[in-house]
Amino acid sequence: MTRVHDMGGRFGDGPVVPEGEDAPVFAEDWHARALAVTLAAGALGQWNIDVSRHARERLSPRDYTRFSYYEKWLSGLADLLVETGVLTEEDLRGAGNDEPHALAQRALKADAVPGVLTKGGPADRDEGPAPLFSAGQAVRTHIPSDNALVTGGHTRLPHYAAGALGYVERLHGNHVFPDSNAHGLGEAPEPLYAVRFHARELWAHPEHPEDEVVLDLWQSYLAPA
Amino acid sequence: MPHDHHDHPHALLPPDPALRVKALETILTRKGLIDPAALDEIIDTYQNRIGPQNGARVVAKAWSDPAFRAALLEDATPVVADLGYYGRQGEHMVVVENTPARHNMVVCTLCSCYPWPLLGIPPGWYKSDAYRARAVREPRKVLAEFGVTLPEGTAVRVWDSTAEVRYLVLPMQPEGTEGMSEDELAALVTRDSMIGTGLPKVPA
Incomplete structure (x- = not known):
C-alpha cells in the first residue's frame, strides 16, 4: 500500500497556481530558516538523504496533508533528531541542558558552507551488479510498488507506475538504492535507468496518444517484458 | 530504525511554524550543533547567488x-x-x-x-x-x-x-x-x- 506522499496521478487537487518569476525565493523568513536548519543539521552526518526523505514520508497522513512544505521539513527533522539520539524529547520540550554536545565539533561553520554546498553528495557508485537491460529494451515494473526489503519502507517506485510496461530510455550507471539506504541496510548500489512509459499505459484517459512519462527506476524495480 | 510511531516527537515543539523553527534553531545552537552564521550563509547562497x-x-x-x-x-x-x-x-x-x-x-x-x-x-x-x-x-x-x-x-x-x-x-x-x-x-x-x-x- 502507498503512503500519502505518493500522489502522482491523484484526482481532486484543483488548479496549479503559478507564482510570478520574480516572486521571492522564500515567501516567509521562517521558510529560509527551516531550509537552512535542515541543511546544517544534515551536515552533522547522522543520516543520509534517503533517511531524511523517509522521515517526511512517515509523517501521519493527517500531518502530511495539513502541513505546509517547510513544516514537513521541520517536523521530519525534529523526529530524526530524536530518533538518532542527537536530541532528546526533553530537549524538544525546552527542558534539556545546554552542555556542549558530543557532535558539536561536527557543526557546520559559515566558512565551510560554500564548500559543502558545492561538493554535494553524488549518488553514483563504481560497485554494484552489471546492468541487465539496455536502451530500447521493454521492461515491466514490479507490482505492488512497496519496498521489498522493509514493510512500509521507503521506495521510489510510484504507485501510478507499478506493473506498467515501459522502455529503457537511458542507463544512468549504478546509483545508491534508496529502498536499502533509507533503512540502515547499506547503499546497495545498482543500475538506474530512465524508463519511458506511454501515457496510455498509465492512465485510463490520457490526454494525447503520443504523450509519455519517464521515470528513473532502479534495476530491482524492473523485470524483462 | 522504527517506521511509524504515533507520538511523533515534532509535536513537542510549538505548533506555529515560525516559532517551531525558532525553537529548533535555539535548541541546536545552544548545544553547539549549528552555527547561526552558517544558516545565514546558506540562506544568502540560495536567496542571492544561485x-x-x-x-x-x-x-x-x-x-x-x-x-x-x-x-x-x-x-x-x-x-x-x-x-x-x-x-x-x-x-x-x-x-x-x-x-x-x-x-x-x-x-x-x-x-x-x-x-x-x-x-x-x-x-x-x-x-x-x-x-x-x-x-x-x-x-x-x-x-x-x-x-x-x-x-x-x-x-x-x-x-x-x-x-x-x-x-x-x-x-x-x-x-x-x-x-x-x-x-x-x-x-x-x-x-x-x-x-x-x-x-x-x-x-x-
Whole structure:
C-alpha cells in the first residue's frame, strides 16, 4: 500500500497556481530558516538523504496533508533528531541542558558552507551488479510498488507506475538504492535507468496518444517484458 | 530504525511554524550543533547567488554554440560543472531538448527534486500537491494553467524525478533571435521554460 506522499496521478487537487518569476525565493523568513536548519543539521552526518526523505514520508497522513512544505521539513527533522539520539524529547520540550554536545565539533561553520554546498553528495557508485537491460529494451515494473526489503519502507517506485510496461530510455550507471539506504541496510548500489512509459499505459484517459512519462527506476524495480 | 510511531516527537515543539523553527534553531545552537552564521550563509547562497540565471546562461550558450549544445545533451554534468554549476541537488544532470515534435516537462511526484545549482530553490507551485499529482496525468491541462498551449502535433514527455538525477529542459530558441549575444538570449530564458511549464520570452 502507498503512503500519502505518493500522489502522482491523484484526482481532486484543483488548479496549479503559478507564482510570478520574480516572486521571492522564500515567501516567509521562517521558510529560509527551516531550509537552512535542515541543511546544517544534515551536515552533522547522522543520516543520509534517503533517511531524511523517509522521515517526511512517515509523517501521519493527517500531518502530511495539513502541513505546509517547510513544516514537513521541520517536523521530519525534529523526529530524526530524536530518533538518532542527537536530541532528546526533553530537549524538544525546552527542558534539556545546554552542555556542549558530543557532535558539536561536527557543526557546520559559515566558512565551510560554500564548500559543502558545492561538493554535494553524488549518488553514483563504481560497485554494484552489471546492468541487465539496455536502451530500447521493454521492461515491466514490479507490482505492488512497496519496498521489498522493509514493510512500509521507503521506495521510489510510484504507485501510478507499478506493473506498467515501459522502455529503457537511458542507463544512468549504478546509483545508491534508496529502498536499502533509507533503512540502515547499506547503499546497495545498482543500475538506474530512465524508463519511458506511454501515457496510455498509465492512465485510463490520457490526454494525447503520443504523450509519455519517464521515470528513473532502479534495476530491482524492473523485470524483462 | 522504527517506521511509524504515533507520538511523533515534532509535536513537542510549538505548533506555529515560525516559532517551531525558532525553537529548533535555539535548541541546536545552544548545544553547539549549528552555527547561526552558517544558516545565514546558506540562506544568502540560495536567496542571492544561485538561481535560474545560472540555467539561463546554460540555455543561451546552447542556443549560440552547436558544439556546446551537443556536449550538453550528451552528458550535461561535466559541461555545466565547467561553467561553475555543480553541487547539492545537481550532482547528476540531464538536459532534455524541446523540438517541434516533443515538449518536455519536469516534476517530482514523490517530493520536490529540482536542479538547485541551475535553478535555485523550487517555486511554491512546483512543490504543491496539485502540480505533483497532476503533471504526470494531465500535463496539457496543467500547461494551460500556465498559459501554454502546444500545437496538436507536439507530444509531451513528462520527466518524474524519482532518483538523484536532475532534469533541465532546453527550450526551443525563439524565432528571430539568431545572432543575438548570449547575454541578450539569457534574458529571454525564463525559469518556467527550463522546467517545461513555460516558453522563452519573445523579443519585442
